[in-house]
Amino acid sequence: EDQVTQSPEALRLQEGESSSLNCSYTVSGLRGLFWYRQDPGKGPEFLFTLYSAGEEKEKERLKATLTKKESFLHITAPKPEDSATYLCAVTQGGSEKLVFGKGTKLTVNP
Amino acid sequence: DAGVTQSPTHLIKTRGQQVTLRCSPISGHKSVSWYQQVLGQGPQFIFQYYEKEERGRGNFPDRFSARQFPNYSSELNVNALLLGDSALYLCASSLQGIGYTFGSGTRLTVV
Numbered sequence: 001e002d003q004v005t006q007s008p009e010a011l012r013l014q015e016g017e018s019s020s021l022n023c024s025y026t027v028s029g030l031r032g033l034f035w036y037r038q039d040p041g042k043g044p045e046f047l048f049t050l051y052s053a054g055e056e057k058e059k060e061r062l063k064a065t066l067t068k069k070e071s072f073l074h075i076t077a078p079k080p081e082d083s084a085t086y087l088c089a090v091t092q093g094g095s096e097k098l099v100f101g102k103g104t105k106l107t108v109n110p
Numbered sequence: 111d112a113g114v115t116q117s118p119t120h121l122i123k124t125r126g127q128q129v130t131l132r133c134s135p136i137s138g139h140k141s142v143s144w145y146q147q148v149l150g151q152g153p154q155f156i157f158q159y160y161e162k163e164e165r166g167r168g169n170f171p172d173r174f175s176a177r178q179f180p181n182y183s184s185e186l187n188v189n190a191l192l193l194g195d196s197a198l199y200l201c202a203s204s205l206q207g208i209g210y211t212f213g214s215g216t217r218l219t220v221v
Contacts, residue, residue, distance in 0.1 A: 036212075041198075041217070042214055042215070043214045044153070044200070044212045046209060046210065046212075049209065087153075089152070089153075095166060096141060096143065096158055096165065096204065096210075097143070097158060097166050097168070098143070098145070098153070098202075098210060099155070100152030100153050100154070102150070102151055103151075103152055
């Protein structure tokens with residue numbers, strides 16, 4: 001069965017303390033890997049899509065990378081406003097179905 | 111440009127009742143998907159519609175149904191509500207699978 005596993009489940013950082021979130025996946029025929037940010041009670045907000053191993057994308061303090069089995073979301077010098085749950089999802093083959101992990105809840109303390 | 115809009119934002123229903131949730135996609139997006147997110151979990155796929163046809167269905171009982179209208183808006187219906195149906199219901203629209211934009215969701219509470 002296709003599976004997406006995110007680690008850690010929760011992460012507490014001090015402002016300015018860089019770290020990485022992990023998303024490992026077991027799907028055949030990866031079509032795309034997606035990162036979303038979700039604030040409490042809100043819908044997921046799109047961050048990045050990665051399509052092939054070796055691909056990297058950046059946005060402000062966030063950088064996403066992709067290998068054949070996992071993706072990393074690197075957060076450089078985070079600020080309190082980066083506190084949120086970060087979700088990873090994949091699509092495969094001809095399907096548009098997103099398969100999500102459980103997310104990593106990030107808290108950045110001032 | 112309006113994003114994905116969902117209504118209502120919050121809803122409280124009694125066990126056994128029926129509920130209809132609504133979604134308007136981003137203008138030009140012909141694909142609409144529905145997801146259920148329970149607290150502490152990632153969203154779970156329920157349905158996908160493209161050009162008014164069902165393209166995918168997740169592992170949900172037949173109490174869940176959906177449809178898409180000619181203007182690409184969509185409704186999700188849930189019959190015979192159970193306490194376990196309490197969740198955030200999310201709608202996402204996409205342009206042929208290139209990017210998925212979510213609405214803010216409908217928070218359904220079943221009592």
